[in-house]
Amino acid sequence: MPKVTRILTISLAIMFFASALGCQSAAAQLRGEDGPSLAQGQDLSIQVVPDPLDIGGPARVTIQGLDMDAAPEGHFDGRPIFFFPTKGGVTGIFGADIMIQPGVYPLTISFETSQGTRQETIDVTVLEKDYGTRNITVPQSQVQLSQADQERAAREKVLTDRALATVSPYRLWHGEFLEPVDAAINSSFGRKTRMNGILSPRPHAGADYRAPEGAPVRCPADGVVILTGDHFFSGKAIYIDHGQGLISMYFHLSEILVSEGKEVKKGETPIGLVGKTGRVTGAHLHYGVYLNGARIDPSAFRKLSGSLNE
Ligand SMILES: [Zn+2]
Structure with a gap:
C-alpha cells in the first residue's frame, strides 16, 4: 500500500x-x-x-x-x-x-x-511492523554472564550510552549515506531475537552484513569518531558522530583503523575490518544508526538521506 x-x-x-x-x-x-x-x-x-x-x-x-x-x-x-x-x-x-x-x-x-x-x-x-524473528545460538556464558563479565558489560554500557547521547550542534553529513561494506544484509534491522531458545526483549537494533573476515568497512558519511573499544557484546567497535544527534556504529570488527577524535570523510575506506569479535555466531558487520537516541533502520535511513532535496 x-x-x-x-x-x-x-x-x-x-x-x-x-x-x-x-x-x-x-x-x-x-x-x-x-x-x-x-x-x-x-x-x-x-x-x-x-x-x-x-x-x-x-x-x-x-x-x-x-x-x-x-x-x-x-x-x-x-x-x-x-x-x-x-x-x-x-x-x-x-x-x-x-x-x-x-x-x-x-x-x-x-x-x-x-x-x-x-x-x-x-x-x-x-x-506496528513485523520485522520477523531470528534464532541464534551462542555460548551460554555470553547469555548468563559471570560476575566479572557483568561488571565489564556495565562499565562499557556507561561509555556507549555516553557516546549515543552525543548531540553536536552542527550537521556534518550531506547527501545519501553509503553502504558500510560491499555485502548483502543477512539479518535485517528490527528482528526479534531468540537466543539459545529464549526470546530477547530487545529487537535487533542494527543490520548485519554477511561480509567475510577482513573485508574493508567504509565510512558512510562525514563525521567524527567519538568512541572506539573492544566490548563484551559488540567486540571491536567504532562509533561515529555525524552531528545533530545522528550516530552510526560498526561492531564485531577484527581491526579498528581510526582513533577517537578523528574526522572521517564519506567514502573513507577502510575505517576498520570486518571480524567476529564480541558475541557473534560468525564474521559479519553489525551496522547501527541512532538518531537522537532513536534506534532506526539503517537501510530505510540510507534511502531517506538520499531523498532530501538539498
Ligand atoms: Zn547485529
Missing part, C-alpha cells in the same frame, strides 16, 4: 489573525494528497514523509517557505528535531524508535516570525 503524504498548509496572515483571537489552531488546515501544491506567497506548508511511519522508521518533516533565520526546531517522542536548509525551505529528520508503541504521536514545531514564536503540532501515526 503506498504511503500517504499529508501536507499541512498554514497561511501566516490567517495565523496571525487567528492567534490574535486566541484560536491559533483554527489557522491550521490539514489537507490531503490531492490538496493544493506547495503554498506560495505568505503560505508555509509542512509535510511529513512518510506518514504514517513504521516502528523503527526514519522520517523527515519539511517546511516549505521558511528559512533558517526563523530558527525552526521540533520534537517528536521526547527527542529533538534539528532543521537544515533544503530547496525552498527547511527539513528536519526524526525517527520512531524500535521500541516505541504503535499509536499517534504529536510532532511539535516552533519557529520565529515577526509576530513572535509560532508553534504547530502535527499528529504522526506510527504503525
Whole structure:
C-alpha cells in the first residue's frame, strides 16, 4: 500500500489573525494528497514523509517557505528535531524508535516570525511492523554472564550510552549515506531475537552484513569518531558522530583503523575490518544508526538521506 503524504498548509496572515483571537489552531488546515501544491506567497506548508511511519522508521518533516533565520526546531517522542536548509525551505529528520508503541504521536514545531514564536503540532501515526524473528545460538556464558563479565558489560554500557547521547550542534553529513561494506544484509534491522531458545526483549537494533573476515568497512558519511573499544557484546567497535544527534556504529570488527577524535570523510575506506569479535555466531558487520537516541533502520535511513532535496 503506498504511503500517504499529508501536507499541512498554514497561511501566516490567517495565523496571525487567528492567534490574535486566541484560536491559533483554527489557522491550521490539514489537507490531503490531492490538496493544493506547495503554498506560495505568505503560505508555509509542512509535510511529513512518510506518514504514517513504521516502528523503527526514519522520517523527515519539511517546511516549505521558511528559512533558517526563523530558527525552526521540533520534537517528536521526547527527542529533538534539528532543521537544515533544503530547496525552498527547511527539513528536519526524526525517527520512531524500535521500541516505541504503535499509536499517534504529536510532532511539535516552533519557529520565529515577526509576530513572535509560532508553534504547530502535527499528529504522526506510527504503525506496528513485523520485522520477523531470528534464532541464534551462542555460548551460554555470553547469555548468563559471570560476575566479572557483568561488571565489564556495565562499565562499557556507561561509555556507549555516553557516546549515543552525543548531540553536536552542527550537521556534518550531506547527501545519501553509503553502504558500510560491499555485502548483502543477512539479518535485517528490527528482528526479534531468540537466543539459545529464549526470546530477547530487545529487537535487533542494527543490520548485519554477511561480509567475510577482513573485508574493508567504509565510512558512510562525514563525521567524527567519538568512541572506539573492544566490548563484551559488540567486540571491536567504532562509533561515529555525524552531528545533530545522528550516530552510526560498526561492531564485531577484527581491526579498528581510526582513533577517537578523528574526522572521517564519506567514502573513507577502510575505517576498520570486518571480524567476529564480541558475541557473534560468525564474521559479519553489525551496522547501527541512532538518531537522537532513536534506534532506526539503517537501510530505510540510507534511502531517506538520499531523498532530501538539498
Ligand atoms: Zn547485529
